[in-house]
Amino acid sequence: MDLIFKRNKNVQVFGKRHLYVVEGRNRATDCVSADDAVAFHLVIRGDADDEDHEMPNVAEDLRGRLKRDDAGRLYVDGFLSSHPHSDHITGLRNHFHLGPPREWKEKDDKILIREMWSSPVVFRRADAEEPLGDDAKAWAKEARRRVKLFREKGSSTDEGDRILILGEDVDGKTDDILDIVIKLNETLDACNCVADGAFEARLLAPLPPEDENDEETLRHNQSSVILRFSLRGGGISDRCRYLTGGDAEVEIWKRLWKSHGKTNSDWLTYDILMPPHHCSWRSLSSDRWSDLGEKVKVDSNARNALSQTRKGAVIVASCKPIKADDDNPPHERAKREYVDILDDDADRFFCTDEYWAEKELALTFEVKSSGIVRKIGSAAALAAPALGISSTASHARPHGSEQGRRDK
């Protein structure tokens, strides 16, 4: 499986070989994958579709990685929307087929979503001050269509009609469809009805309100889906743990540590963390930087929740270059805290935009039997920016790979 991080598009989609994760606004694309992994999540901004825009074309990149089904349709096995903010779902209608699979049109050549992963609570907590955008509304409509279909047909729904509900809805609204509901703190290990051991994911959020007054606290970013993936690599289970939390802020991480810190801290362990909310300070502290500056204090519970590293863990911030300025997120103080979590090893902290600017490559981690390895790119891809030559005459011929040696 590969974990791939590029910039400026927002996608999260699941496929057989890649977990492709793109989040944030004007940010690098983030993508995660493992052998036979089963997930993708994607948001493609409008400007990412602009050919003249300086950012890489994530949609094209994604399409290049996908396979076509027997009907000739590009498809993803799954599509997770962490929350419906425009920077996390823009581009949905342009690039993905919505509606019954039979209505897919060859001339549009949109990508079929075999299974949606969606949280009704997330949508319910959108309010009048920040209404849903058109792509978010389209997502919600498609989710309702699929839920309705499940109510009619049960588990006999086809690819393109399937949906998984992440977390129970309020007032027992999902009690009649529990077969497709993943409850809080439960795990799922199948996507598009395929459970082949490629992954396991534990649903850690959105959290339920603690009392009547809590709904307000849990709106917007706080309602983001948080999943901790455990990915198989090279045939070995749990070779990589990947923690992704959308835009969840400090209150959520604080509660997670209070809930699980003593008994289930392992649920929060990771090899790769995507810092929530694009490396925002607000995920680590309730103190306002604008008021206190360097006097701000990190919330110890939130920090604990975000610092359960396994040996050699890396943190990949999906954001623009991190500077000590007022244009937040990303926040430079947050980066310092994450580097501190990594035992002050700045080489283990990556910013997707900075990586792209330096290497003109998507940041990709490959999960293999030997472990999680950053991919260095092909010779041709590296030579192009380095030597100004757009193509080369040869493929790399490494030893030890299937393709490495010619048959004698």
Place this chain on the structure above:
Amino acid sequence: MAEEEFRSHGEQFLLAARTHAECRAGRLIEADEEGCLIELDLNVEMPIDYKVDGVSPNGVRTTETVSVRLWPDYPWSPPSFYLRSDFPRDLPHLQPGPLTELPRPCLIDGNPREYFFQFGLVELGVFHLVHQLVLWLQRAAERTLIHHGRGWEPTLRRDLSSVVAVDAEACRAAVDHNGGYRLLKARFFRSGSDNSLIGRDARIWLNVSQEHVPLKRDDNKLFMRRQQNGASSGDTICCLIWPDKLPSGGDFVAGSYMPETVDTYGGLLARAVELHCGRALRVFLDNLERCFKGFDLEAPIPIGIILCARRPCPLVGSQSNIELLPYAFEIRAMKQRSSLLSTGDNEPVVPVMQIDATNTTLLRNVSGAPLVPPVAMIGCGSVGSKMAMHLARSGATISVVSDNGSLRPHNMARHALARAEYASSKASELAKELEQLGQSPAVQQGDAVTDLAARETRKIVLPREAGYAINTTASLSVREALSALAAKDIKPRLAEAALFGRGDGGFLLVEGSSHNPTLSDLVAELYASIISPFHSLRRLLR
């Protein structure tokens, strides 16, 4: 080339190498008339839990400093890359070499110079070689230089200067579960003077047969030596050694990769011990010492040693899990000696490259021809000689060649062989040629018609083990003699091939099972079918 020119080459190399994203630093160490020495600091990507330690469990560092040598003919020759002296050696795809030399990675599956040149620009060639090196180091750290899914990759030996030609499959077939050794008769060629040393200025070529030879004190022909034109050749032996079984009775399996660093007898013995072949090697050398006791032979005689390593999975391209690790050293039976190895454990030993002796299996594999049962050739003229040679080149065994004619100068116009005027019979000359392809056919030089009539000679012309017997004599009487035989007297299936019309036409007829229809029946049918005046073959048969 002037020192300044080398310096310029070195600086250009560094410019290109530094453009690689994983090249952290580089520097020119020296430039003189011998070439140019450069160092590169390369980032080695490895699993993140190794990387945090700065080193992989097998000792590859996250930053490796690599030495690069540009030779005097650079850029017409590719640069050579060397790793640090304490780089882990128990890795595949390291070039063979003694521990006293810096380890060299094998970066290219093919010719390094052709790879270096294929990119058009020198800078691109440098960039791609650096990239290959980066990938190599990464795979070394992950221990994935071998992809076991394709089989065990044999230890690198292809660039070695000394060679042993031996039937590898026959050697593997000798390996049993008990351990032991076998002495095989061999011929050697040795370049250089008697004072030259193997591994330095003397090279060895050993042709190893599958003929077993015992070590006997009274066998004066076992070790023979002739000297000519500053080189020597002669007869010697090659010792094939396979591993002893474990105390538990099970097979010993050598599952870890061992670098080819053997350069002395002591090193060879240590390697043999690692492979559970040490006991047999010691016994062999003791027997060799006893065999020579009392005899002197001042000149060096090469001895071949082939250690058989039992691997955990079949070798790439083979059904066998036995890897052959061949070596050579020299004995000197000096008058005042304490040992045949004049410097004892320090006696030079060279790893040698094994190539397959010419044999039917090799030729069939290379030609991609289907498996054909042995063939008996009746007639060794223009058609028979060519059929026999083509069959042999595609891996078919020629069990017997029969012809009572002599090879004359006029035959050279059409015959497969080229011979001087005083050549002997067609059958014996063809047999000699087939020997070059690893065959040893029987030779029958009698008259085929009378030979077929007599039981004893018929068994030679039509041997039981042959699957086919092909009549290429273009002789009516031979065809009749074959057709007249009773089915019970013929083991191979009979066939006949002929050319006619000065080569414009030809036929290949194969009898049915149980000699029915016979060749005569088939020829009659052939003529009957083309008797029509409009048949194009009719013209050729006139």
